[in-house]
Amino acid sequence: MTERLRVHVDPDKCQGHARCKALAPELFELDEYGNAHEAGDGTVPPGLEDKAWLAKSNCPEIAIDVIEE
Amino acid sequence: MSDVSPPAPHPPVTDWVHDFDHTDPRWTEDPFPIWEELRAASPIVHTERFLGCYMPTTYEAVREIANDTEHFSSRRIIVRDVRPEVARNAAPPITSDPPVHKPAKQLLLPPFTPDAMKKLEPRMRAICNELIDGFIADGKVDAAGRYAKYIPVRAIAHMLGIPESDSDLFINWIHMILELGIKDESKLLQAVQEMSAYFRTHIEERRSKPTDDLISYLMNARDKEGQPLEESHVLGSLRLLLIAGIDTTWSAIGSSLWHLAKTPGDRERLIAEPGLIPTAVEELLRAYSPVTMAREVVKETTISGCPVKAGNMVLLSFPAANRDPAMFPDADKVVIDRRENRHAAFGLGIHRCVGSNLARMEMQVALEEWLKRIPDFRLDPAGTVAWSQGTVRGPRQLPFLLGKAM
Numbered sequence: 001m002t003e004r005l006r007v008h009v010d011p012d013k014c015q016g017h018a019r020c021k022a023l024a025p026e027l028f029e030l031d032e033y034g035n036a037h038e039a040g041d042g043t044v045p046p047g048l049e050d051k052a053w054l055a056k057s058n059c060p061e062i063a064i065d066v067i068e069e
Numbered sequence: 070m071s072d073v074s075p076p077a078p079h080p081p082v083t084d085w086v087h088d089f090d091h092t093d094p095r096w097t098e099d100p101f102p103i104w105e106e107l108r109a110a111s112p113i114v115h116t117e118r119f120l121g122c123y124m125p126t127t128y129e130a131v132r133e134i135a136n137d138t139e140h141f142s143s144r145r146i147i148v149r150d151v152r153p154e155v156a157r158n159a160a161p162p163i164t165s166d167p168p169v170h171k172p173a174k175q176l177l178l179p180p181f182t183p184d185a186m187k188k189l190e191p192r193m194r195a196i197c198n199e200l201i202d203g204f205i206a207d208g209k210v211d212a213a214g215r216y217a218k219y220i221p222v223r224a225i226a227h228m229l230g231i232p233e234s235d236s237d238l239f240i241n242w243i244h245m246i247l248e249l250g251i252k253d254e255s256k257l258l259q260a261v262q263e264m265s266a267y268f269r270t271h272i273e274e275r276r277s278k279p280t281d282d283l284i285s286y287l288m289n290a291r292d293k294e295g296q297p298l299e300e301s302h303v304l305g306s307l308r309l310l311l312i313a314g315i316d317t318t319w320s321a322i323g324s325s326l327w328h329l330a331k332t333p334g335d336r337e338r339l340i341a342e343p344g345l346i347p348t349a350v351e352e353l354l355r356a357y358s359p360v361t362m363a364r365e366v367v368k369e370t371t372i373s374g375c376p377v378k379a380g381n382m383v384l385l386s387f388p389a390a391n392r393d394p395a396m397f398p399d400a401d402k403v404v405i406d407r408r409e410n411r412h413a414a415f416g417l418g419i420h421r422c423v424g425s426n427l428a429r430m431e432m433q434v435a436l437e438e439w440l441k442r443i444p445d446f447r448l449d450p451a452g453t454v455a456w457s458q459g460t461v462r463g464p465r466q467l468p469f470l471l472g473k474a475m
Contacts, residue, residue: 015421018183022347022429033178034426057409058351060417 005044006067007052009036013063023058024051036063079118079252086110090118091148091361091384092251097458101401104389112373119148121381123366124389128397128413130373131390134364134383135417137372141364141383142166143420147460148363148382149251158301160309163420170419176290176298177306177423180228180283186430189224193431196223197438205442205471209449212330213323213467220435221318224427225311230282231271238267243316248459261308268307272300283310310424317359318428320463321414322435324357325350327464328403329436330448335405340444343437349405350432355412356403358388359463362416387413388462445473 007027009020016034020027026048028036044052044066056064082093085103090096096103107114108126115123125131134141143166144155155164162173179185200219204210222236242260250257271284279285287303298306329336339346364383371377391412394400415422422428448454452468 015418016178017415017421018426019351021183030182030184032182033175034182054408058411060411060413060415062411 004069005049005052006042006069007038007044007055008042008065008067009038010063010065011035011037013061015061015063017060019058019060020055020064024048024055027052027055042067086114087116088118089114089116089124091386092458094458097456097462100388100462101392104386104392108389108393111375113375113377115381119150119382120152122148122384123377123381124384124386125372126386126389126393127373127395128390128393129395130375131385131387131413132417133372134385135413135420137370138167138170138419140366140368140370140377142367143170143364145365145382146363147247147251148384149254151254152382153254158299158305160305160312161302162306162423163309163313164305167419172292173302173306174419174423176287177310180286181423181426183426183430186426189228189427190430190434192227193220193224193434194438196220197435198442201438201442208472209468209470211452211466212326212446212469213319213464216439217322217326217435217463217467218319220322220431221428222315224318224431225314228283228427229307229310230280230284231267239311239315243312246312247316247461248457251459264308264311265304268304272303283307313422314424314427316457316461316463318424318431320359320457320461321354321357321428321432323464323467324359324462325353325432325436326439326446326469327448327454327467328353328357329440330446330467330469332403333447335403336440336444338405339436340440343440345406346433346436347429348407350429350436351410351412352403352405352407354414354429354432355391355397355407355410357463358391358412358414359461360414360416360422361386361388361460361462362420363460387416443471446471447474 014035020036021030027039029039030036052066056066079090082088082090085106112127112130113123113125125134143164162170165173200216204215222239223233226233242264245256245260275285290298362385364385366377366379366381369379392400415425446469449468449470454464455466457463457465
């Protein structure tokens with residue numbers, strides 16, 4: 001039984017370092033100012049779990065949550 | 070020529086913990102053991118120099134201050150000997166506090182997104198190769214003076230729509246503001262006046278002939294009420310873009326090449342695995358972060374348990390935060406494949422560097438193009454590496470021998 005992951009960016013914390021977009025481009029999108037939000041509803045497709053954790057652990061503003069569902 | 074005599078040098082430091090001075094030659098040469106000593110003493114240290122100044126020494130204390138715009142103002146962002154009156158619209162948004170900060174920042178962000186930087190990348194690769202063409206046959210080069218220095222200055226000139234051939238003029242202004250200006254107010258004012266006059270000429274030209282560059286972009290920008298920006302705001306932001314984008318990335322590229330020159334293992338690995346270069350760039354940014362910022366304490370508070378009093382400046386050392394072993398295992402080692410890296414080289418909080426995506430792209434391209442064409446290089450034992458003093462740290466002279474050692 002594999003767990004499903006979901007990523008979420010806290011828009012009040014994100015300052016647009018864009019590390020998540022560089023490390024996990026499939027999971028995050030940037031707006032016109034370069035601030036990040038999760039792609040779609042944030043569901044992490046199978047095989048990209050490692051990238052989700054990598055994005056979280058490289059966000060300088062601690063703005064990314066990885067939720068285990 | 071200025072008729073002001075050169076400022077007296079500061080007395081040498083004998084007690085770093087109670088009397089630190091970031092302009093001391095020992096700090097310029099090798100700040101890392103000094104930061105370690107300060108960090109071991111307290112998360113916040115204080116000096117009576119610079120009319121009173123604190124320095125947070127841990128990552129956590131730096132984060133607390135960067136995120137606290139209520140007690141810490143950005144109206145003064147360089148720790149200097151003097152505190153002249155603050156100019157309105159000095160260099161928005163870096164010198165702005167809430168609530169005026171956000172609109173000024175949002176104005177500058179769209180031209181600097183990662184996608185916008187991708188469009189600039191081919192021009193950057195061409196610039197790097199033109200520079201390499203200029204010295205590769207010599208077998209030796211000052212990599213700071215002939216390579217690292219000209220990459221960011223040409224990039225920002227290209228974006229602003231001003232001649233890349235004016236690069237040396239811009240570099241001199243930056244030297245006057247960021248280095249000489251710490252101890253000599255007149256140098257700073259002279260450079261600011263010259264820059265404003267320079268940009269006014271370019272603004273005038275664009276009134277009749279609009280262009281597709283950052284100067285026209287700022288001239289055409291409108292605030293929430295649909296009004297154009299005041300001229301002082303446009304000039305302040307243009308000065309900021311020119312100053313902030315040049316010796317910072319020059320320093321980061323120079324420090325990266327300096328590391329690779331003396332670490333053949335890392336160099337060989339990046340040549341064999343060029344896909345690792347973006348990760349290595351982050352680690353080099355952490356280990357050799359060029360930029361130290363400042364704040365002014367405007368309201369008494371407590372940081373990491375230490376009382377902090379209004380009227381003092383704060384030396385906000387992102388470079389020292391990035392060497393904190395409580396945040397980064399093996400903080401004093403360069404681990405070019407470091408996986409977890411929340412470094413603060415571009416600041417934390419609302420003042421995150423507007424140009425971080427540009428700087429990252431420039432560093433990646435500069436290292437990729439250099440390593441493709443110059444896989445073997447080392448420090449020239451007959452030369453001397455010289456580091457800049459003050460707010461931005463990086464090699465200003467970097468003598469290399471090119472090619473395999475005989």
